[in-house]
Amino acid sequence: MDMTKLLDDVVKRELNRREFFKWIAQASVVVSLFGLMDQISCGTVPKTGVPASPYMVPQTADEKTVYALCDTVLPGRTSDPGGAPGAVDVGTMDFAYDKFYGVVQELPLVLPLFNAEAQNQFGKPLYELDLAQRTAVLKSSETMLGLIDQIYMFLKGPFYIGIISTLGLEYMGDPGPNLGYRNQDFSFYKPMSNEMTSDGNLP
Amino acid sequence: MASTFDAVIVGSGFGGAIPALRLAQAGKKVLVLEQGRVYTEQDFKQSWDLKYLSNILNITTSDDYATFFRSGMALGGGSVVFSGLMNRSPSETFQFVDDNGYKVWPAAVNRQVLDPYYDMVESMMQVRQATWNEVSKTGGMFAKLLDNVGLTCDRARFPYVNCRQCGYCEAGCIYGAKQSLMHNYIPQAQAAGVEFKTGCRAMQILPAAAGYEVQYTGPDDTLSSVQGTIVIVAAGTIYSAELLLRSKPSLTQLSDQVGQNFNNNGVVRFGIELADGLPSIECYKGMDSAGVMTYAYWKDYGITIEAGTSPASIFTLNIHRAGELGWGLGFKQWAHAVYPSKLIIANIMGPVTGEGQVYLNSNNLPSVHFPLTQNLSTYIASKIAPIQALATANNAYLLQTMPSGYMYSIDHMLGTCRMGDDPARSVADGNGQIRNYPGLFVSDSSAIPCGTGVNPSTTIAANAERIAQYIVTNW
Numbered sequence: 001m002d003m004t005k006l007l008d009d010v011v012k013r014e015l016n017r018r019e020f021f022k023w024i025a026q027a028s029v030v031v032s033l034f035g036l037m038d039q040i041s042c043g044t045v046p047k048t049g050v051p052a053s054p055y056m057v058p059q060t061a062d063e064k065t066v067y068a069l070c071d072t073v074l075p076g077r078t079s080d081p082g083g084a085p086g087a088v089d090v091g092t093m094d095f096a097y098d099k100f101y102g103v104v105q106e107l108p109l110v111l112p113l114f115n116a117e118a119q120n121q122f123g124k125p126l127y128e129l130d131l132a133q134r135t136a137v138l139k140s141s142e143t144m145l146g147l148i149d150q151i152y153m154f155l156k157g158p159f160y161i162g163i164i165s166t167l168g169l170e171y172m173g174d175p176g177p178n179l180g181y182r183n184q185d186f187s188f189y190k191p192m193s194n195e196m197t198s199d200g201n202l203p
Numbered sequence: 204m205a206s207t208f209d210a211v212i213v214g215s216g217f218g219g220a221i222p223a224l225r226l227a228q229a230g231k232k233v234l235v236l237e238q239g240r241v242y243t244e245q246d247f248k249q250s251w252d253l254k255y256l257s258n259i260l261n262i263t264t265s266d267d268y269a270t271f272f273r274s275g276m277a278l279g280g281g282s283v284v285f286s287g288l289m290n291r292s293p294s295e296t297f298q299f300v301d302d303n304g305y306k307v308w309p310a311a312v313n314r315q316v317l318d319p320y321y322d323m324v325e326s327m328m329q330v331r332q333a334t335w336n337e338v339s340k341t342g343g344m345f346a347k348l349l350d351n352v353g354l355t356c357d358r359a360r361f362p363y364v365n366c367r368q369c370g371y372c373e374a375g376c377i378y379g380a381k382q383s384l385m386h387n388y389i390p391q392a393q394a395a396g397v398e399f400k401t402g403c404r405a406m407q408i409l410p411a412a413a414g415y416e417v418q419y420t421g422p423d424d425t426l427s428s429v430q431g432t433i434v435i436v437a438a439g440t441i442y443s444a445e446l447l448l449r450s451k452p453s454l455t456q457l458s459d460q461v462g463q464n465f466n467n468n469g470v471v472r473f474g475i476e477l478a479d480g481l482p483s484i485e486c487y488k489g490m491d492s493a494g495v496m497t498y499a500y501w502k503d504y505g506i507t508i509e510a511g512t513s514p515a516s517i518f519t520l521n522i523h524r525a526g527e528l529g530w531g532l533g534f535k536q537w538a539h540a541v542y543p544s545k546l547i548i549a550n551i552m553g554p555v556t557g558e559g560q561v562y563l564n565s566n567n568l569p570s571v572h573f574p575l576t577q578n579l580s581t582y583i584a585s586k587i588a589p590i591q592a593l594a595t596a597n598n599a600y601l602l603q604t605m606p607s608g609y610m611y612s613i614d615h616m617l618g619t620c621r622m623g624d625d626p627a628r629s630v631a632d633g634n635g636q637i638r639n640y641p642g643l644f645v646s647d648s649s650a651i652p653c654g655t656g657v658n659p660s661t662t663i664a665a666n667a668e669r670i671a672q673y674i675v676t677n678w
Binding site: 072073074075079080081082084086131135138139149150152153155156157160161162163168169171172173174175176177178179180181182184186187188189192193194195196197199200201202203 | 332501
């Protein structure tokens with residue numbers, strides 16, 4: 001990961017406000033993602049000052065903004081009209097502040113963007129808005145942020161991978177680790193299939 | 204004084220373990236340096252957690268952070284973490300002419316030449332065609348979609364013994380059903396006297412009095428060196444290029460093609476959201492590959508398609524409906540409705556011009572430049588078109604991953620040290636011998652000049668058998 005080049009680009013470019021936030025977001029996410037790799041490879045994760053799991057209750061304004069981001073990307077039980085679980089219900093905050101501690105160290109550089117956009121649209125910080133308002137803010141912020149897809153993946157990961165809790169997998173109907181399905185009927189639609197080759201290999 | 208071997212091999216995947224065995228059987232003293240550690244069935248987990256996977260995979264991104272690259276990092280290399288699909292490349296693959304008018308495969312290499320080596324690999328790894336009772340419901344449904352429009356679908360070939368269909372092939376098979384190199388080539392090589400050093404990362408290759416010196420860091424990060432009359436570079440597409448690029452100050456006659464021609468085997472991943480009213484396919488059940496491969500588009504479009512089963516994570520982190528958000532309440536509800544009953548994930552594969560590049564960044568580490576070029580965009584558009592027609596004919600919805608703005612995961616990396624007939628456009632000759640450096644070979648995925656038309660592992664393995672035989676015969 002060529003962070004030096006990225007940061008050089010950030011420094012050298014004449015950045016307008018939009019570009020500034022875009023580059024800051026790129027830098028913070030990339031630093032964080034690959035900071036994680038370093039942490040994993042050396043077997044240590046900084047925990048100083050990190051609240052204990054399960055599950056973290058946001059206290060500071062930054063923590064509340066991160067919580068609001070999580071709950072917008074995958075709305076949790078209190079936001080989903082159907083009461084289905086979401087990111088905050090599977091420990092995504094804990095994941096961010098523990099396993100991905102590098103992300104939240106950098107997030108204060110990005111969070112003002114969301115809150116500024118929230119103030120601009122609704123006159124309140126992101127974490128004081130309802131789901132529909134937060135969704136609108138995030139949609140309009142997308143165009144100003146680099147690597148937004150990576151941020152989404154990061155916030156969706158704990159729910160769909162089952163890193164801390166399997167609640168998300170259960171909601172999706174994925175049983176996760178298993179003893180195998182050898183006894184299932186694997187002859188599904190067999191009569192419908194025609195084959196071009198005799199052994200599976202094209203000549 | 205550096206230890207001396209007849210052959211030093213960097214990497215223990217298909218490109219490394221296979222020559223190691225064959226050279227040892229020919230009486231040569233062989234050392235294999237492997238960056239990863241030894242993992243057995245007891246060490247694997249049924250988990251897609253990045254923290255676990257980073258033990259057995261090298262994961263990096265492109266320099267625009269838009270693409271993930273995954274490669275095996277354990278004794279046995281990619282064989283430990285591949286899906287297991289092992290079909291032979293169709294004959295036409297070897298005649299591929301790229302967008303620059305260059306026939307990329309050496310004239311001496313074609314399907315007929317490789318067939319005896321495919322036979323050897325399949326025998327060693329117990330590769331066989333799946334039975335229809337091993338094809339998952341996902342595979343059966345994919346076959347039905349094709350049959351509905353009059354197209355064919357074949358059962359693919361796998362190195363599995365007593366597979367339990369648990370769906371975690373690419374996280375390492377905890378049941379020992381997947382016959383990775385840890386079940387065949389590597390133990391036989393050890394029995395034949397090959398020394399495997401794990402946790403060792405090759406840093407540089409230098410000329411030596413009789414062959415080459417390989418400098419490497421060990422598990423304790425100390426720098427050591429060994430000498431080999433022969434050195435075989437087989438560290439994978441990204442890391443073989445890295446090693447040769449870092450060696451350029453001492454191997455000054457290396458081709459400037461090192462690191463160039465990077466390609467992704469022409470993989471375009473897509474999903475099909477099935478129409479309502481069909482029975483559930485329980486898409487997490489079965490081998491990671493759904494057990495089927497269609498050649499129906501090979502003649503007209505130059506592609507094959509492999510259907511796969513899918514854990515929730517692969518689906519939800521990579522795919523969403525075009526024009527709709529990949530997050531938020533709507534996405535969550537949609538994903539829940541689609542998974543696991545009506546989702547098929549599949550890969551298009553086909554020969555493609557390699558326009559990517561592996562280079563050393565300012566930290567002297569490898570970076571991958573993999574831009575969405577005009578050629579690649581054209582390739583994607585032309586290959587996805589028939590799939591759109593297939594989906595439409597089945598009242599299904601095509602879910603396209605690339606180019607969609609979402610990060611895209613690639614594990615079929617090829618071409619950075621490719622063989623070829625034109626010295627100006629290839630790193631190695633048709634025998635895998637690196638130009639200007641007798642005794643220095645490349646035998647892994649980096650030597651494969653273009654997409655293989657199918658999953659590439661079998662062709663990488665067969666080519667490694669072929670190169671090994673050349674070395675045994677000529678060195």
